[in-house]
Amino acid sequence: MTESGIPAPGAPSPCVLVGVKPQQKDVVILVAAKLAALFGVTLICAHVDTSRFPIRELPDGTFESEPIDPDLADDPDDFDPQLRDHILALVPADLSVDFRQLAGDTSIALREEAEILNAEVIVVGSRAGGLRANIQDFLGTSVAVHLAHRQWRPVVVVPTSPTAPDRPLPWERAASQA
Numbered sequence: 001m002t003e004s005g006i007p008a009p010g011a012p013s014p015c016v017l018v019g020v021k022p023q024q025k026d027v028v029i030l031v032a033a034k035l036a037a038l039f040g041v042t043l044i045c046a047h048v049d050t051s052r053f054p055i056r057e058l059p060d061g062t063f064e065s066e067p068i069d070p071d072l073a074d075d076p077d078d079f080d081p082q083l084r085d086h087i088l089a090l091v092p093a094d095l096s097v098d099f100r101q102l103a104g105d106t107s108i109a110l111r112e113e114a115e116i117l118n119a120e121v122i123v124v125g126s127r128a129g130g131l132r133a134n135i136q137d138f139l140g141t142s143v144a145v146h147l148a149h150r151q152w153r154p155v156v157v158v159p160t161s162p163t164a165p166d167r168p169l170p171w172e173r174a175a176s177q178a
Contacts, residue, residue: 017119028125033091042096107146
């Protein structure tokens with residue numbers, strides 16, 4: 001990027017980066033697709049395998065990874081074809097969509113991929129409420145919180161299980177159950 005805000009020659013085109021995973025609520029992908037369409041950019045769907053860690057970057061910008069547990073089968077670093085098909089069925093056919101398989105800590109992998117791709121925004125889903133999610137948020141493992149505090153791009157957090165206005169918030173329910 002040049003000082004004028006115009007991408008330097010050869011720089012990646014802007015995009016919307018969305019963190020995806022199997023069984024994720026479709027609303028996360030739908031919101032990311034809508035943003036990509038509004039911005040007129042490519043939607044990049046990134047899945048992060050937290051059971052693997054990146055070991056080296058390849059010339060095409062992708063990474064090789066290894067399993068954290070050496071006893072696990074050494075699966076290829078390919079994007080899940082079922083997840084790919086599901087996403088493609090959700091988004092408009094005229095939207096440019098690309099897929100990335102990443103490895104390691106989710107927030108770090110998404111942050112680094114956003115930098116490589118020159119992403120305009122990073123989209124992630126919120127967690128379902130409950131005691132476990134609240135403990136994880138308290139311990140600092142929320143991907144959205146890490147992204148919001150450890151990189152400069154805007155982060156869109158899509159509510160996946162919003163609480164009705166007349167109901168207690170998830171952390172209020174958890175505190176009353178303790």
